[in-house]
Amino acid sequence: MQRRDAGFNFTGIGTSWCILVDDAELREDVRSDILDYMRVFNGRFSRFLDDSEACAFKKAAAGEYQISEEFAALLARADELRNLTHGLYDPAVGGLLEQAGYDSTYSMAPRPGVAKFILPKWEVRGQTLSLDGPAVFDLGGMGKGYCIDRIADTLARSGYEHYLVDGGGDMYGTSKQGGELWRVALEYPGKPDTAAGMTLLNNEGIAVSDTFRRRWGGWHHIVHPFSRLPVEEVLGVAALAPTAWDADCATSALFFANPEEYAAVGESFNAKYLVFRSDGTTAVSADWDGELFI
């Protein structure tokens, strides 16, 4: 079983984190740098905080707005995902999640606004965001992947070489001392006691997402912006890529892609992937090299 006792454990952006360092103890100053970054990231990008950048345009009029470099980078990547999925992936769906009850008060009660929700139109050029009206952005897994990579950067800058950053099940790992690789089991979507496979992380990120967690009523957190209903064809997705951000982008896009587009999504983010479909089959990328329990 996984080593729950070891490592630096903390909570941040709504999930549990664990950092394992194989060649040394994690210094106090590095621990506080990491916690500071998490606090700032959450304050800036949480959809649940009214004064965050993600919520800054909740009541905005149509127009052009200057945004921070980091928010612009996140939205530019989200725009790439939006194009890849023909508009199905869109962080501006944040407003729909709110109307469906996944809001800052966790009301979990869908409101009449669900039926009337119209996806706001937005564009980002450099650090200029243009909007056609109010918008709430939900950066979701993509934001988390980005955050995992920044924490990995902090560890590298602080002189560590052999580490693994686990942000609630998505991670980035370099390698262990002596070149041994981090061993990561992949949970079978919807079966917390079962592994679908086993993979080795070698300076790579991994992202896993399913539609079983964070369910309420007939809803879950991955929603279709046009039909206004949750996505049901895909049970879960796993991806391995050069960074955690790339891996998270790949899983986000795969949720909305047609089966014939999976390979193109994989190529866009240099990702190897598994797509668990509701008919009980799993689409496996041709270059997948982890162990699968078939």
Added chain:
Amino acid sequence: MYLMNILKNKRNLIIAAIAVAAVVLLSYRYVPSLLQARSDGAQGAIGTNPAATREVSTVATYEAPGGTDKVRFTIGLDTGGRVISVKASDALKGDEVSENLAKFSTGLLLVIKGKKLSELSAVDRIGKSSLTTAAFNASLPALKAQL
């Protein structure tokens, strides 16, 4: 090559995908006994990947307007059971791999049975969907009480 037309037609593609899933499910159910019958390290029927110690291959038949296509699906596994190659080839043309078949093999569907996490050893971490559930569910009564 009728597979190109099949790929163009989404409905047929879905049928083809189901056929592949069915074929893979059959191979999962019946091939292990065949594999066990072979000695360890033996190459599969067509030996496409030298690194693979086991290869599972099955042929799917597609009825097309001008005749029949036979496509062989081959999965290469290493000693640890890792899938190291997935290939679709034309069984009627000496296992030739056209561009379309190469694309087709990237869409291969497997049936994954899974293994209990408790049976796995030396696992550093478990990759899974966000663990927010605990925090998310635990916060419901607390938050509602404040309303």
